[in-house]
Amino acid sequence: MTIGLRRRLATRGATLPGPDAGEAAARAPRVGNLALFGGLALLTAVVVLLDLRTGEDLSLVPLLVVVPALVSVFGTVRQTVGVSTLIMIVVVGSHLMTDGTFWDIATGVVFTVLACLLGIAACALRIRHATQIARLRSAAVALQRQILRPLPILTDQILAHGIYTPIEEDRLVGGDIYEVVQSPYGTRVIIGDVQGKGLAAIGAGFAVLGAFREAAIREPVLTGVVDALEDAVARHNTFSAQTGETERFVTALVLGFDGSDRVQAVNCGHLPPRLLHDGVAGAVALRRTSVPLGMAELSHEARATERLDFPPGATLLLFTDGVTEARDASGAFYPLDARLGRWAERAPYEVLEALDADLDSFSGGVRRDDIAALALRRVAAGDPGRPMTVGHGARRAAEAFSGR
Incomplete structure (x- = not known):
């Protein structure tokens, strides 16, 4: 399992x-x-x-x-x-x-x-x-869990494993989000983090997820998807201002997979992913990082798509700052890149298992923020059991495909 x-x-x-x-x-x-x-x-x-x-x-x-x-x-x-x-x-x-x-x-x-x-x-x-x-x-944690989809998810292009650990202390839960959508234009993936915590952060995250699920299927280009997300956050902030709530921004990394060796990416102020391939793990250089969602009016540059290498057999790891900002008893931050090098040859689910256990050990079981991470691997054409849609059948196929 x-x-x-x-x-x-x-x-x-x-x-x-x-x-x-x-x-x-x-x-x-x-x-x-x-x-x-x-x-x-x-x-x-x-x-x-x-x-x-x-x-x-x-x-x-x-x-x-x-x-x-x-x-x-x-x-x-x-x-x-x-x-x-x-x-x-x-x-x-x-x-x-x-x-x-x-x-x-x-x-x-x-x-x-x-x-x-x-x-x-x-x-x-x-x-x-x-x-x-x-x-x-x-109730807040249960609501957040119901908003996010179960993992793993298998689409025509990728297999996505993941971990998600909401924090239930201090100012309630945080606003980490993720989604994987099969579209006519390939698979679209988002991982993001809403500024702040509490029910208001969950509301902003739900606005982004709802817009992504619709735009991922409707928009032919990835920048069109991101523009729809920007509009959704702007509308949410307008409503928040009218009701006396704090306006929020959302850091997000939006990816598009079309079956090739390259991945389309639009980074809106989010942490760069890590690529694990041939026993080596390293950060993926993102040269066109733009402002977070909800802050487009502060930037004079339009968001642009860049392409990243994603060879067969490689694992692309996406995560939120709950991973990199985890601290030990002395206050030191979690050394993600140093730890990933130990697991670079493992399967995606094994990387996540090791990461989750290591984070818990490093922090002494004290989590200060939500933790969300996705491990993505390409699905080669002609793989047996590849589903054409994402649903319960897709998840069963994902389990069989992962060998667990």
């Missing part, structure tokens, strides 16, 4: 999460009950012993009322209630055993109860907020 198929089980098989998904994540206790209450018992014993030693000159037991507030920051409601109950028993008991006046004792008891109740209320509000955020993140 290829990495793209495994990703499909995790991404495309996902549906919008139910109401319990985010709640379960938010309510999961971060500290075990044994560790929590064991530590509380030890702390209480120490404070009581110190209180006995200091005598009536300095009463330390009432200071335990801050413990429920601390537990409410990281514990569950049940844990906070348990801690608050124990603290109330100890502190209230301490007040009742003193020789103070009735009003002193009553004030201390009331203050202790209120402090514990406030800790419980704060914990409940924190978990409620965390549940809402978790649900929103899950």
Whole structure:
């Protein structure tokens, strides 16, 4: 099974999460009950012993009322209630055993109860907020996954494997996009990255994908496809300005495959691809890089097509900046070109498997941005099982063709 198929089980098989998904994540206790209450018992014993030693000159037991507030920051409601109950028993008991006046004792008891109740209320509000955020993140990621097509994809010209890992933290998900379309003019491919993150970035990415799927089939030349994408981003930005949203731009690399040894490319501010062939991996020189989509009015030069070598047996690797900007614990960037040289003789799906595993190891499992990568290889004419259309049959043929 290829990495793209495994990703499909995790991404495309996902549906919008139910109401319990985010709640379960938010309510999961971060500290075990044994560790929590064991530590509380030890702390209480120490404070009581110190209180006995200091005598009536300095009463330390009432200071335990801050413990429920601390537990409410990281514990569950049940844990906070348990801690608050124990603290109330100890502190209230301490007040009742003193020789103070009735009003002193009553004030201390009331203050202790209120402090514990406030800790419980704060914990409940924190978990409620965390549940809402978790649900929103899950819904945003599920939406993004439904927008993007499953991989691998087999067309008349190429076989496309890929990996896609959305980030679900901080400011929600990012805006990485990709698409492969079979057209009357060959196969058109796009990989891009929307500026910013969150639902607004997903909206801009959807606008680009929708325009690409239509223009890739309609436009006979690749620059016509890119012009349609530019118009789509401009329209989206106009609507965003009217609704108070931030205008965005999109870096994109658009490729056209017509079955020859050359690939048409229009680069709109995106990272250059890498070519793996004959045991060597290197960056593909793009000499006509233009401004990102949505910024054409800032440039006086029209976007132009250039041709890149793509010999048989070579793998063309496209990726977003989530790959090159991944960092290790020291803050160093991921050395993509140095690592690709080790995998230059591997099959496309093997390159992606190695890349995904190496990124995870390099970053210590901490991903700061979406990661999208496509590994493209030419399909020679006359290959058995080559489909004429892209669909479920094409994917089955892709699995057979890849040998996995």
